[in-house]
Amino acid sequence: MPGEEELIQLRIEKLQRLQARGIDVYPARAARTHDAIGAKAAFERWEADGAQGDAPAASVAGRITAMRDMGKASFLDVTDGSGRIQCYVKKDIIGEEAYAGLADLDLGDFLSVTGPLFRTRTQEITVEARSYQVLAKALRPPPEKWHGVEDIEIRYRQRYLDLMANAEVRDIFRTRAAIVSAMRRHLDGRGFIEVETPVLQPEAGGAAATPFTTHHRALDQDFFLRISLELHLKRLIIGGYDRVYEIGRIFRNEGVSWKYNTEFTMLEMYEAYADYNDVARNVEEMVSSIAQQVLGTTTAQFEEHTIDLAPPWKRITMREALIEHAGIDFAEFRTREKLYEELHRRGFADLDPGWSWGKLIDEAVSHYVEPKLIQPTFLLDYPKEISPLAKSKPGEDGIVERFEFFIAGFEMGNAYSELNDPVDQRERFEAQRRLAAAGIEEVETLDEDFLIALEHGMPPTGGLGIGIDRLTMILTGQRSIREVILFPALRRKD
RNA sequence: GGGCCGCUAGCUCAAUUGGCAGAGCAGCUGACUCUUAAUCAGCCGGUUCUGGGUUCGACUCCCGGGCGGCUCACCA
Structure with a gap:
């Protein structure tokens, strides 16, 4: 039958x-x-x-x-x-x-x-x-007992069948849970308190990304789904907690790919009286400790690479990295026009003339440097234009105290010495607004409520965001972010 | 959004140059009181993603649509 x-x-x-x-x-x-x-x-x-x-x-x-x-x-x-x-x-x-x-x-x-x-x-x-x-x-x-479910569409749409049939898949999500658990232990053990902040926000700030919008009927007001956790966590530092963190879902209304999912999980942590150097030490200790607890070792296999997560990780400034990997010293191309010309000369095809100097540097780094950062690396000292929430680096014009860290050639996280000067912060937001008017860059929106909070005084603070999905990819050796998200975003099938 | 690739039984996969759409697993019937991808015999099971077109004849060729993957673009 x-x-x-x-x-x-x-x-x-x-x-x-x-x-x-x-x-x-x-x-x-x-x-x-x-x-x-x-x-x-x-x-x-x-x-x-x-x-x-x-x-x-x-x-x-x-x-x-x-x-x-x-x-x-x-x-x-x-x-x-x-x-x-x-x-x-x-x-x-x-x-x-x-x-x-x-x-x-x-x-x-x-x-x-x-x-x-x-x-x-x-x-x-x-x-x-x-x-x-x-x-x-x-x-x-x-599903069939020997081959299980192989069809990727079934695996994602009916994940229960995937889990039922494929023990390796069950293991990945157990590992993911263990990673988050070890992360909490690490932070709790260092006096951080875990908090929860709003997912629905009247302004979506803390990152340059397109938010989802929705409408609150009773308040008759539009809300945005958060694109980062940053601004609320800083309000808590202002309120007097010295160490806070949140592990939460954030939403970005942008493309999906092997490393981007529409909604993803981020750890953000903020530590008063710390700077980005302190944060870097905490990151390498935390990640290696997580690996030790979850994998039983501080090395991870990702594609053909054996990743050594034991501290200390390599530290290199963006300028040094560009000199090393591309032979470009951006100190010699101090204006947007000169840098644009140089990149154009090197064959960059899709440069937008409206982009800022900082955005052009970011572009060059993405192309020349990031794919080379296989072993864990802190890339330090970013251009100010693309870092509106980070504190300027003393003595270096146009540069802020910020790092991103990379493993296996892609970005895992982002940290700053947080900007706590409310006047400077307001000017940065204004500069963002001018950039938006001039070009096509995604920019930070001005959040007046946050500025008022900053005006009440925030201590020097080090802050960090880590993509938990991506960290899980590294620790489980998965090439696609959809393999570490139980129910990845898919188009509806009718 | 662009390019490339894929979609065949519940699942995993075949199908020559355009010539009757097949196998294994699962299912059903029967045999078997230590098997483990049990075994043996027999049987059933199809909108070939979808809508058109070409053709005597389409899983196969052409055009449109859907979903997915990869990739590029976008994107902290």
């Missing part, structure tokens, strides 16, 4: 047969004494203790992931969150009726099996079923 509809119909008929026998196919409670791994461990302990007396018994519960029918005995594989355990159902032991009932079970159903543990001839620890209980009937067939 089976097309999809027929397969579903057959399962519904089985469900109805079970119900006709008075069986609750979706019971509220499950008999369960051990998870799969725990049951095996219990049996091994009993063996290690000399196998005295009766073997331990267990109730295990999980999804039926394989059935091997031998006629008057069957083997079922039951898989739960801990792993897989085999169950042996023998007609002589379980009885005629219960054995016949196996016919109404399907791959994908949830089942609880109860009985003593034993080792089969091939030494596999197995539950010898004395009884079983249906926990939930599945109406659709699971």
